Amino acid sequence: MDRRKHDLVTIYNSLFERFGPQHWWPGETPFEVIIGAILTQNTSWKNVEKAIASLKSSGNFSPKKLYDLPIDTLAGLIRSSGYFNIKAKRLKNFLSFLFDEYKGNLDDMLKENVSLLRNKLLKVNGLGPETVDSILLYAGEYPVFVVDAYTKRILIRHGLAAINSGYHEIQALFMENVSEDTQLYNEYHALIVRVGKDLCKKIPLCNLCPIEFDLQK
DNA sequence: GACCAGGCACATC
């Protein structure tokens, strides 16, 4: 077997044995997944949970109501998620896209051809590759691998990626070596985020990383 | 009080 393939499988198995199923995405509906994906940009999930709770308790937690809400009001409701002004704009940008292209119907949007939808979403200002792929995987249930800062660090840490690798390079590494399976990609990314929280944050590529993957066998 | 969190766009060189 190819070494990279072997290592990627071993890392997954080590993580799953250690942490078990993560039950992602932590949201109930595709709409909630998408709102969360935008709000969690460079932000801890705890802060996002508060923002989502405040949106819900305001009675505006639907595409139409958020679309109609004044942007300042929206910003106030998501205050706890940080970057609230810019994130309010990003939510509005997404909602405008949803109404312009699909009349506000999320099911219709998610039924779109995946690679076409991916390209369209990437054109929405404020939606980058990680946010878009999170939407495709966790709201659309398409087998698209989500790459984040932890993913890159772990791969570099284990000699599977170069320090200057870009998003799509790393994504391709997974998608070419790990079988294209929505549930597998779901769990793998969730486990990486789970272990990422334990990695040494002060020293890049710290050799004292508490998680040791046995890549020898 | 520093440092970080499940990014992204934009300015500048």
Added chain:
DNA sequence: GATGTGCATGGT
């Protein structure tokens, strides 16, 4: 094309 910076709250 690479590198730097603003965005901002809440937890450690």
